[in-house]
Amino acid sequence: MAGAVAAVLGLSLLLGSTGGSTGPPRDSLREELLLSPLPSGDLAATFQFRARWDSELHREGVSHYRLFPKALGQLISKFLVRELHLSLTQGFWRTRTWGQPYLQAPAGAELWVWFQDSVTDVDRAWKELSNILSGIFCASLNFIDSTNTVTPTASFKPLGLANVTDHHLLRYAVLPREVVCTENLTPWKKLLPCGSKAGLAVLLKAERLFHTSYHSQAVHIRPICRDASCLSVSWELRQTLTVVFDTFSIGQGKRDWSLFKMFSRTVTEACPLVSESKIYVDISSKTQENELLEVTPLPLSVHEASVQGDRRTYAVYDLLSPSLFNVSRSLNVQLKWKRPQDSLDLSTPVLHAQRYVSGYGLQTGEISTLIYNTHPYRAFPVILLETVPWYLRLYVHTLVITTKGKENKPSYIHYQPAQDRRRPHLLEMLIQLPANSVTKITIQFERALLKWTEYTPDPNHGFYVSPSVLSALVPSVIAMKAEDAEQSPLFTSLFPSSDGSSYFVRLYTEPLLVNLPTPDFSMPYNVICLTCTVVAVCYGSFYNLLTRTFHVEEPSRGGLAKRLANIIRKVRGVPPL
Numbered sequence: 001m002a003g004a005v006a007a008v009l010g011l012s013l014l015l016g017s018t019g020g021s022t023g024p025p026r027d028s029l030r031e032e033l034l035l036s037p038l039p040s041g042d043l044a045a046t047f048q049f050r051a052r053w054d055s056e057l058h059r060e061g062v063s064h065y066r067l068f069p070k071a072l073g074q075l076i077s078k079f080l081v082r083e084l085h086l087s088l089t090q091g092f093w094r095t096r097t098w099g100q101p102y103l104q105a106p107a108g109a110e111l112w113v114w115f116q117d118s119v120t121d122v123d124r125a126w127k128e129l130s131n132i133l134s135g136i137f138c139a140s141l142n143f144i145d146s147t148n149t150v151t152p153t154a155s156f157k158p159l160g161l162a163n164v165t166d167h168h169l170l171r172y173a174v175l176p177r178e179v180v181c182t183e184n185l186t187p188w189k190k191l192l193p194c195g196s197k198a199g200l201a202v203l204l205k206a207e208r209l210f211h212t213s214y215h216s217q218a219v220h221i222r223p224i225c226r227d228a229s230c231l232s233v234s235w236e237l238r239q240t241l242t243v244v245f246d247t248f249s250i251g252q253g254k255r256d257w258s259l260f261k262m263f264s265r266t267v268t269e270a271c272p273l274v275s276e277s278k279i280y281v282d283i284s285s286k287t288q289e290n291e292l293l294e295v296t297p298l299p300l301s302v303h304e305a306s307v308q309g310d311r312r313t314y315a316v317y318d319l320l321s322p323s324l325f326n327v328s329r330s331l332n333v334q335l336k337w338k339r340p341q342d343s344l345d346l347s348t349p350v351l352h353a354q355r356y357v358s359g360y361g362l363q364t365g366e367i368s369t370l371i372y373n374t375h376p377y378r379a380f381p382v383i384l385l386e387t388v389p390w391y392l393r394l395y396v397h398t399l400v401i402t403t404k405g406k407e408n409k410p411s412y413i414h415y416q417p418a419q420d421r422r423r424p425h426l427l428e429m430l431i432q433l434p435a436n437s438v439t440k441i442t443i444q445f446e447r448a449l450l451k452w453t454e455y456t457p458d459p460n461h462g463f464y465v466s467p468s469v470l471s472a473l474v475p476s477v478i479a480m481k482a483e484d485a486e487q488s489p490l491f492t493s494l495f496p497s498s499d500g501s502s503y504f505v506r507l508y509t510e511p512l513l514v515n516l517p518t519p520d521f522s523m524p525y526n527v528i529c530l531t532c533t534v535v536a537v538c539y540g541s542f543y544n545l546l547t548r549t550f551h552v553e554e555p556s557r558g559g560l561a562k563r564l565a566n567i568i569r570k571v572r573g574v575p576p577l
Contacts, residue, residue: 026054027067029193029274031200032490035333036282037293038244039347040097041255042213045262047200047241048490049192054226054234067273068237069191071136072221079125080116083158087218088139090180092510095352100308102491103240105216106467106508109139109178112156115169126171138183140175147390149173150426153414155385155471159494160222161233174387176464176511180215182206188217191239199271203263204241214244220494238494258334266330270319277319280489281333284312294336300324305492309350309476309503348374350474351382355467355509362447362517369441369468369509373433375475381411381432382472384441388425388465390418391448391516398444403437449517459521465512473502
């Protein structure tokens with residue numbers, strides 16, 4: 001009887017996961033690992049886990065979740081979220097030495113959300129949503145408020161299926177001081193259907209991931225087309241994690257690496273719930289006659305793709321292939337360099353930028369941003385987003401944009417002034433970058449004096465300013481072909497190219513650390529200590545004199561023993577006691 005009940009229960013769960021039909025399931029899962037040797041000699045490892053659900057969460061009453069996390073699904077339904085993008089990053093991606101990133105994120109925590117047009121109070125939904133995400137990912141997203149939230153008009157367009165033009169439904173915030181640690185990684189891994197028990201997730205060992213030069217984990221939720229006709233909508237959840245290993249320290253001075261050296265683990269099997277599980281190793285070389293890399297074991301296949309305006313070659317390991325684990329029970333991909341370390345040419349990215357603060361004293365200063373276009377003959381526009389806290393009062397009339405010694409007027413500019421203790425500065429500009437040029441943007445500011453309760457516990461460390469955001473369609477050197485998102489690798493389908501002549505790039509500059517006029521917090525401490533000491537001594541003595549009661553104690557004659565002793569002393573002729 002118990003066996004029959006268990007069989008019926010299992011059948012009901014199976015029917016519930018497939019929507020009550022015997023057809024294919026309505027959700028699917030893909031996992032992917034991309035290993036890319038960087039020009040500087042480091043190694044970037046990018047994990048992507050993609051769950052697709054053929055369901056309309058806003059219309060259907062969904063009560064059963066199979067692969068899509070229930071916590072995020074209910075969040076989308078309750079707050080009518082159209083798109084959600086969250087990243088938690090430790091470190092800074094060095095574009096100039098590491099090359100163009102596949103998925104770059106700013107240092108700290110970044111959150112931007114598109115809401116449905118049926119949301120009446122966007123600010124309230126944004127506040128409640130950030131508080132719930134703070135609890136889900138054990139992050140300090142509850143510190144997101146109106147003082148660090150902006151509404152960009154051109155920088156952050158929807159990445160999924162949407163034709164939204166009302167930018168008032170968008171909210172964007174960055175916490176550059178957020179520290180990422182294992183308590184953020186653990187809930188992120190729990191959202192995976194297999195957790196960290198099987199598949200590529202077994203490599204996510206916190207001890208190794210946080211001993212890297214760069215660590216970034218993100219969650220991207222967006223609606224996509226269900227098929228080519230795009231008559232129905234599906235929901236896509238992408239969990240991405242990017243780390244950069246210092247191969248010189250791992251390989252004891254050599255750039256050779258392996259999965260076991262980096263993660264202290266190897267891959268033993270694929271997640272049983274996935275429909276695709278692959279490992280891609282970038283083996284591209286500029287000279288086709290003499291390859292630079294040697295990968296072991298030999299890959300099952302080789303994939304060529306146009307990525308970020310360049311043609312790349314990848315060795316592919318399919319974890320679902322039965323022949324992969326025939327020789328050994330585990331997969332330990334190894335890479336060796338055939339040439340010395342100094343034979344690799346450092347190629348400069350087409351678009352990169354840097355940002356810094358100049359000036360002296362604690363009253364005024366200047367923010368400078370340098371944008372580099374290294375393309376030899378193509379010019380292209382770039383959208384620059386600047387978010388500056390309210391306590392740095394910008395002088396907009398001092399905004400200067402120069403390129404090759406000449407003034408460069410922006411084609412579009414949107415500025416929203418800050419309000420003290422209510423909202424930050426927002427500056428968006430569309431700037432044309434000439435070929436092979438450096439564009440410098442400078443603006444002056446004045447530091448405000450905060451209230452003593454508004455300073456952080458370590459005010460002398462400084463205050464962080466959110467990084468600048470650059471969005472551009474960079475011209476491609478080669479012709480890029482449009483590929484099917486379901487058939488192409490995951491690292492090429494998050495930002496699909498609109499045409500074959502350009503590709504989309506979003507870059508972030510360094511966060512700034514600015515010192516503000518800070519009072520001497522040790523002086524109040526000294527005053528408090530001195531005052532308490534004086535009050536304790538003076539008032540304590542005076543209070544003791546006022547409240548003490550004095551009694552005169554008369555001398556007693558003594559007891560029986562004393563009288564006997566005096567009698568004996570009198571007989572002996574000794575003076576009494």
